[in-house]
Amino acid sequence: MKTISAEELDRLFDEGEEGVLQYFNLTTARRPNLEPVELTVTVMLGTKLRLERQAKELGVSVDSLLEDWLREKLDEASPSAAE
Structure with a gap:
């Protein structure tokens, strides 16, 4: 090297x-800050069902869908917050 x-x-x-x-x-x-951590979120049953339906339509897991959506929102709010 x-x-x-x-x-x-x-x-x-x-x-x-x-x-x-x-x-x-x-x-x-x-790459720093990329190790997975567990996050527990409590949502209403209807929200859970909608998340599962959306994830299925996109062919991804609910976890992946939520992570992507959360990352997008954090990037919109403050790009440096995602680091």
Whole structure:
């Protein structure tokens, strides 16, 4: 793996240069805040049924649907809140 300064890497990336991955150790690279956590939400039965119907129509799980919708709302409210 080659070494490079953060400033130089930023410049190469911003300029759309190919091959920036050569500067990363992909066996240990991680993206922060992406580990799953459990969240319990209490909703009315009608809401649950509507969520299940919508998820089925889209071919996704209710969990995936809720995560996508929550992420969209957070991004609308404040893009940095999603990080």
